[in-house]
Amino acid sequence: MNFSMIKLNSRISNASLNIVFHVDMEKLITLLLILAPGTVSADWPVTFENPNPCALKGSSVTFRCTYNYTAEETVLNHTWHKGLLKGDIWTRVELSELSSYHSRTEYLGDLHHNCSLAIHDVQDTDAGHYYFKFDTNKYGRRSKGSVYLSVTELSARVHPQRVRAGDTVTLECRTTCQLSSVVWFKDGRPVAEPEFQAKAEDAGNYLCVVEGRESLRSYPVALDVQYPPLNVSIEVSQPGSLALGKNVSLTCSSAANPAADYTWYKGASSSSPLLQVGSGRVLPLLSVEASHTGLYLCRARNSVGENNSTEVLLTLGRTNITVTRVLLFFGLGIKVVIVMLLPLVIIWACRKRRKTAANKKVYSHDYENIHTA
Known part of the structure; x- marks a missing residue:
């Protein structure tokens, strides 16, 4: 009984050894076939030239890619996929199934060894992992790694x-x-x-x-350049000479950053001192008169610096000058007449006063005091 059991155990052990030997031989033969010329590893059938490309938004990007297979295989079809997280599951979705890629992808490869892909008008949502898959008459193969696309902007x-x-x-x-x-x-x-x-x-x-x-x-990014007032100038609302009684305004302008504040000065002549006569961009001259004539200057100032305008001379027109002279002469004439007549009037008044006093004296002797008893 014991002898039979020993023989049985011996047969079982030999059978196990044979099974293990055959399995190891199959693995060895498979490995040799994979490493032999004309064959390819099922784990690494796809190679990416640049697995981490970077593209500007709006540009085009190309994934340079090659793939291999055994000499006995024939490629039937190929597809590119994008890795997406659906819920908690990482899945590879074929690009043809994603509407955002329609008309923007271009397969540059073939059915032999080139699997390059171009994506045009790259968008922010295009960033992510991409995979290549191809089917032969014997196997379905896919890339073990991926292309990771980064999208950026200038x-x-x-x-x-x-x-x-x-x-x-x-x-x-x-x-x-x-x-x-x-x-x-x-x-x-x-x-x-x-x-x-x-x-x-x-x-x-x-x-x-x-x-x-x-x-x-x-x-675009803005550049703010601050500078003192430049090209300071004065504009007169009424060109030419002034007209008496009319309203005239002087406007000061300049190129400045920040905006300038304005101060007005006036002088009777180029040799006379300038006196401040106003502030603000506009200086109004209401109901023009002779005193408004003279030299005007505008000073523009900001936090960076200041500059003056050229002086502007305001004069009255010829008609106004004539009228002014007539009025002046008329006034002077009246004054002369008054000055000349005043002594005569005084003399006349004095004589009349004396005559009146004399008459009173004469009339006073025409009457006597009459005393009644």
Whole structure:
């Protein structure tokens, strides 16, 4: 009984050894076939040239890709997928099933070894993992790894954003992608250098674009250049000489940042001192008279500096001058007449007074006092 059991155990052990031997041989043969020329590993059938591309929003990006298979296989079809999280499950969804990719994807590969894919007009939602899958007459194969696409935008930076004329300004174009070169524009016009000494005319909106691809651009950033009042000038509402009795206004203007405050000065002549006669952008002269004539000057001032306008001379017209002279002479004539007549009037008044007194004396002797008894 014991002898029979020993023989049985021996047979079972030999059978187990044979099974294990056959299994190991099959694994070995499979491994040799995989490593032999003309074969491919089922775990690594797809290779990505750049597994971490970066693309600017609105641009096009290409996934360079190759795939391999055994000599005995024939490729029947291929598909690209995007990894999406549906609930708590990570799934690979075919791009053809995603409406956002319709008309924006272009397969650049073939049914042999090229599996490259292009995505046009890249959007923020395109960021993520992408996978390639192909089917042969024997197997269905897919990439073990993925292509991870990063999507970014150009970001313009002006440093500092507020400067005074003469300060240094630096333009910087930021992005997480590697760019060959960028160019700058200010209000639609090219900027020669990304670093410059600020002038009044440099104020405006700046943006950067990818050289040769002007559609790829950043959002504009404003540069505020502060400077003292420039080109200060006076405008007279009534051109030419003034007319007596009319209303005239003087307006002062300048180019300044921040906005300027205005002060008005007047002098009788170029040699006379200027006196402050008003403030504000407009100086009104109501019911013009001779005293309004003279030199006027406007001073514009802000926190950066100040500047004066050129002097403006206001005069009366010829007609007004004639009328003024007539009035002046008439007034003088009246004064002369008064001065000449005044002594005569006084003499006449004095004589009349004396005559009146004499008459009173004469009349006083015509009567005697009569005393009654």
